[in-house]
Amino acid sequence: MIQLNYRDAKPIYEQIKDGLRKLVITNSLIANEKLPSVREMASKLAINPNTIQKAYRELEAEGYVYTVAGKGTFVAERKEVLGVRNEELMKEFDEVVTELLFLATDEDSLKTRIEQLAKGGEAQ
Structure with a gap:
C-alpha cells in the first residue's frame, strides 16, 4: 500500500500523506472507501500511531479524507478535494x-x- 523510506529527509507522516494522496488521485482508493484504522495502519507500518493520526488529520484538512466519529476515516468524494x-x-x-x-x-x-x-x- 504505502512504502516508507526511512533514509528520506521527508518526515514519515508526510510520506504517508503523499502515499495516501497518490492512492486517492490514481483511484486506487475510491470515494467513501474506509481507510485502515490508525492502530491498524501503525501496526502494518511499524510506526507510532501518532504519526498516522497526524497524516490523517492533515489529509482531512486538505479535503482528501473525512472522519465519522466511531466509524473511522474514509476517502472523500473528488469534488470535496478540489477547493483548497x-x-x-x-x-x-x-x-x-x-x-x-x-x-x-x-x-x-x-x-x-x-x-x-x-x-x-x-x-x-
Missing part, C-alpha cells in the same frame, strides 16, 4: 514554472509537458 488543495497546488505550480523560466526552460517544452500529462502519459 487546488489553490495550494496552483501556487506551487506558479513558483515552479517561474523558476523554470528563470532557468531558461523553453515555454514550448513546458506546454508540451503539460499536454503529455493531461493525456495521461508520462512527462519526459
Whole structure:
C-alpha cells in the first residue's frame, strides 16, 4: 500500500500523506472507501500511531479524507478535494514554472509537458 523510506529527509507522516494522496488521485482508493484504522495502519507500518493520526488529520484538512466519529476515516468524494488543495497546488505550480523560466526552460517544452500529462502519459 504505502512504502516508507526511512533514509528520506521527508518526515514519515508526510510520506504517508503523499502515499495516501497518490492512492486517492490514481483511484486506487475510491470515494467513501474506509481507510485502515490508525492502530491498524501503525501496526502494518511499524510506526507510532501518532504519526498516522497526524497524516490523517492533515489529509482531512486538505479535503482528501473525512472522519465519522466511531466509524473511522474514509476517502472523500473528488469534488470535496478540489477547493483548497487546488489553490495550494496552483501556487506551487506558479513558483515552479517561474523558476523554470528563470532557468531558461523553453515555454514550448513546458506546454508540451503539460499536454503529455493531461493525456495521461508520462512527462519526459
